[in-house]
Each structure stands twice: as structure tokens, then as C-alpha cells.
Amino acid sequence: MPSSTAALSLSAEHREFIQGGVSITAGSVNAERLPSMARVIGCAASEDDRQVRLLFCPVRAAGLLTDIAASGRVAVTFSQPSNNRTLQLKGRDARVEAGSAEDEALRERYARAFVADLAKLHFPEALVRVLLQVLAEAPVAVVFHPDAAYSQTPGPGAGARLP
Amino acid sequence: MKLTLDAIRDCLDGSIPGTLATCAADGTPNITYVSQVDYVDSEHAALSFQFFSKTRENVLANPEVRVTVINPLSGASYHLRLRYLRTESEGPLFERMKAKLAGIASHEGMAGVFRLRGSDVYRVLDIQPVPGPVLAVEAPRRNLLAALRQASARLAASGELDALFDQALTTLRDCFGVEHSLLLLLAEAGDRLYTVASQGYARSGVGSEIAVGDGVIGVAAQQRTAICVPHATAEYSYVRAQREAALAQGGGETLPREIPFPGLTEPHSQLAVPIVAGSRLLGVLYAESPEDRRFGYDDEDALSAYGAQLGTAIQLLQQSATEDDGEPEAAPRCPLGAPVQVRHYTADDSIFLGEDYLIKGVAGAIFWKLAKAHAEGGRVEFCNRELRLDASLRLPEVGDNLETRLILLSRRLAERCDYLAIEKTGRGRFRFRAERALRLVEVV
Secondary structure, eight states: GGGGGOOOOOOHHHHHHTSOOOOOEEEEEEETTEEEEEEOEEEHHHHHHSEEEEEOOOTTTHHHHHHHHHOOOOOEEOOOOOOEEEEEEEEEEEEEEEHHHHHHHHHHHHHHHHHHHHHHOOOHHHHHHTTTTTOOOEEEEEEOOOOOOEESSSSTTTTEEEO | OOOOOGGGGGGGSSSSEEEEEEEESSSEEEEEEEOEEEEEETTTEEEEEEESHHHHHHHHHOOEEEEEEEEETTTTTEEEEEEEEEEOOOHHHHHHHHHHHHHHHHHOOOTTBBBEEEEHHHHEEEEEEEOOOOOOOOSSSSOOOHHHHHHHHHHHHOHHHHHHHHHHHHHHHHOOOOEEEEEEEEETTSSEEEEEEEESSOOOOOOOOETSSSSHHHHHHHHHHHEOOOOGGGGGOOOHHHHHHHHHSSSSSOOOOOOOOOSOOOOOEEEEEEEEETTTEEEEEEESSSTTOOHHHHHHHHHHHHHHHHHHHHHHHHHHHEEEEEOOOOOOOOOOEEEEEEEEETTTTEETTTTTTEEEEEHHHHHHHHHHHHHHOOOEEEEEHHHHHHHGGOOOOSSSSHHHHHHHHHHHHHHHHHSSSEEETTTTEEEEEEEEEEEEEEOO
């Protein structure tokens, strides 16, 4: 692992934000540098704020999971639909893991929070549940240590790298 | 079967932002949201370029990207593989996206933050549905192809230009369910549009003008493309702009020479489509609604096709209306009521009946000519040909709007007074009826 992948420590504010009812999309790339992407259906930060765990439907995110397993690269964007506040985390040590029993509770907790934020914009729960569906026995997880964070909230500071 | 972009364009209505994945030169992925993924044609999409960012840098370094779009009703998601081609920062596509983005921005409380720098045009290489069941979508309120067929048949049945103008808007209401609409035609000089018919408003607003390039209607004329705004936005509100302009002028000091625009104070959806006949722009058909997102891509297509049919119908009737016959003849004066002062301002050909503004421009000049002939020689009967031959009216030689101007003038007179009227007496002939004596005052 190159030394430049020194993991960031998430601030309390960012920790709360990425575990809330925000829209989450993850991306990676294949060997031809063609990007892949999929919706994240649950997110948790580790106790020490250095590792992030993302949940996916293994069927709907198949292409992305293949690229992450091969490259270890991941970019994840978190955005609050009701106010456009947006944060992107990137990592180079991502790996795919089987989901655990705890992941099911994480998935449902996230779904409820996301449904609540989108209800403010009048999107019905049934629609949000379609986006978060799992076409398998259980979700799979991707874990990584973020090594860069960017504010992407629309406006003059968009794209700024955060310390 | 390979999916094409038109099959999934309901996903591109802007109600759910797209997600864009790009790759940097060093292989680092990047994910960002994109306010607008716009339908260009079955093989091209345009993405709104709003900020200089990592995404911009990546797209220029590595043009193959992936975008995810979501149907806002069914929840169906699609991954699109796209290749960047070019950025347009002016022209029909840019103006169409700029108007739509203004609506999205004010809806999201981002007015002033979201600004379109360019329309990034991409070729669609591949569309893959994300697997899984989706929600059933309610049937649309009407089948627009069936509505278009019915509307075409009704237009074809109109035999008079005057009737066609009203028919065009009642058909819009009956066949397409559009309650609020305006029909505007391009003025001779090509710089302004003037209202000849309206529907669904307390005041008709006939004669009100919009500059080419101004707002949804003016931009549709300038770019000859459909312009649609899906939400209420101050940036594209005519009524608000007029009110602010009136306040800024202080009001009261000069006589008003503008007929107020009749539209909704705060439309939540606006759609303007150009009316063309061959390569000639004739005017604009404007529809609006108090509902958000009332007009989608299918409405744009249906009304654009309807606008083209209307253009052909208007041109045909304009041509047949110019076939004059016979010579004008003097007729005895009508019985007269109390005299009324008629003022003509030579600077802009504006006409005031007493203190009331009537009309200006070409229609004002026509009125002045009729009023003078009537006051000086008792003329009542007129024909189009003599107006067309009158150099002082400055009518263009080719494709003039004389018939339309007479319709406009006759509608304004009908609205503003009960003692003056223009009545059609035959093909290319009309009567100027005055039931009060006219005291003419020329103001230089």
C-alpha cells in the first residue's frame, strides 16, 4: 500500500452527515478507465472515524463491485437532497466483503432516514424503496479508508479539497 | 433490443438530478450530481455544465463517462455510457437548457447559484437498465398523438384568419387540455411579437408585445426552438418583470403606451413553441399552467408539430386574404354621437381615444389613415389593396402582415370602445364604422 494513502480522520460533522438520510452513490473504474457506479444502500463509519463501510445490492451493483475488487479505488458522493449539501470521499484500499447480520439493521436504519429526507421534497416512500431494493439474500459491503475529502456543495467553494 | 434515449426520456425531466461518474488521467474515479441531463435526440444527451470542477477536468482528459438517471414516477434506474463531444454556450440547445435550469434552480432554492455555463453534448453509447422491479406508472392524462390528430383536423376546417386565431387556442384547450394560452405573431420588423389571441385570462391582452429574445416567448422566437420552464421562476416571469419596470419608471408621469401582458402572475410551467411556415417564422404559441411540470418532452413535441401545422394554415389564409377585388366607394356618414378627440403621435404612431391608449406601430398608422379619410372625406368602405399601396404605412413588400394587423386593430377597437369598429365586408374589403365624430389631433 503506498504511503500516500494515509487515512483521513472524519470530523464529527462529516461522520454524522454520511450516516444520515443522504443520497449516496459510489463509483470506481475498470482497467480501461471506464467509470462504473451504483447506489449505496447503507453507510457506517468505524469507531476511530478512519474507515467507512458501504452496503450494496450485489445484483444491482455488480459492475461496480467487480471494478472495486480489481482496482481498490472508490469515490463516494453523499448529498442531502433537501439542501444540496454534498461531500465526496475517495479511497484506494477498498475491498468487497460479505454482509454481516448487523448490516441488515444498518440498511433499514438508512432507508428510514433517506425516506424521511425525500419526503420533504414530496417523493413517496414506495419510490425511494425501489431505489434501495436488494435482489439477493443480503447486501454486500465495501470497506475503505478515505484518503481525501471534497466539499461539492454547489457554489463558489464546490470541489474544494477538505483538510 | 437496444434501448434508445427517447424510450427513457421521462427520466430526463430534471426532477431527480443525474449522477455522473468520470475518471481522472491518473485513474481516480469521481462522482458528482448533475442538475440536468437533457434529451437532444435518440443518440445524444446534453449535460448542464455549471461549475469548473474536477469533473470538467476529467471529461476533457477522458471523454468516456457514465451517468445514472432515474424515472421520477417508477423509480426505474438506467446506467448510460456516454462519450463527450463538445460544449455549446449559445444557440437553441443552450437557451433551452438555460430556461429549464432557471426553473429547477428556483424550485430548489438555488437561484443565482445554478448558472448554465454550457451544454455538454455527449453521444449515447449504451443504455443499461438497473435490474429489479419498479412501480407501476399511472396512464397519462391524454394520448398526445390522438390529440394532435384531432387538433389537425380542426385547424384544417378554419376558413378565415380571424376565426383561425381563436380556433387555434380553443383547440389547444379542447384537444391538449391547455387552459391558458396566447398566440403571438412576429411584427414586420422582426424584432417584436404581438398578441393576436389569448385564452384563459381576465383581460385578453390583444396587442401586447414581447421583444424577440425576451423570456420564454422571445427566446423561442429568436432560437426557433421550443422553450420550456418546469417551475415558477422570477427570471422568466413577464408579469412580474412588467410590474417591476412600471414601478421603476415611477408611473403616472407619461401616458401608458403598453398593453399589459395578460399572462398568469406566477406560472409554474411555461412552454413556448415557434410557429413556422417553411423557413419563415410567423410567431409563437405560448402555453402556461399554475401546475409544476405540466409540460414534458411529449407536450413539447406535440405542440411543436401543432405549431408547424398552424403556421401552414396561417400562411395559406394570409395569402388568400390578400386577393383584393373592386374599388373602394364613398358611403354616407353614420349618425353621430358626441365628438371624441383622437390623438396620433407621429414618433411611434401611437393612438389615443380621449385619454385611453389604443394601439401603436403599424396598426396605429393604419388606424390614423382610416380615421383621416373618414373625418376628411366621409369614407367608410376600404380595401386592403389601397393600404398595401400606401408607402406611408411602411408595409414590407414581401409576406406582409396587413390582414393580421387589421384583425389586431379590430379586436382592440372592440375591447376599448363601442363607437368605432372595423367590419369585414368581403375578401380584402372592410368597413370603418364610426358612430361619433372624430376630432383628429396630430402630435409631432
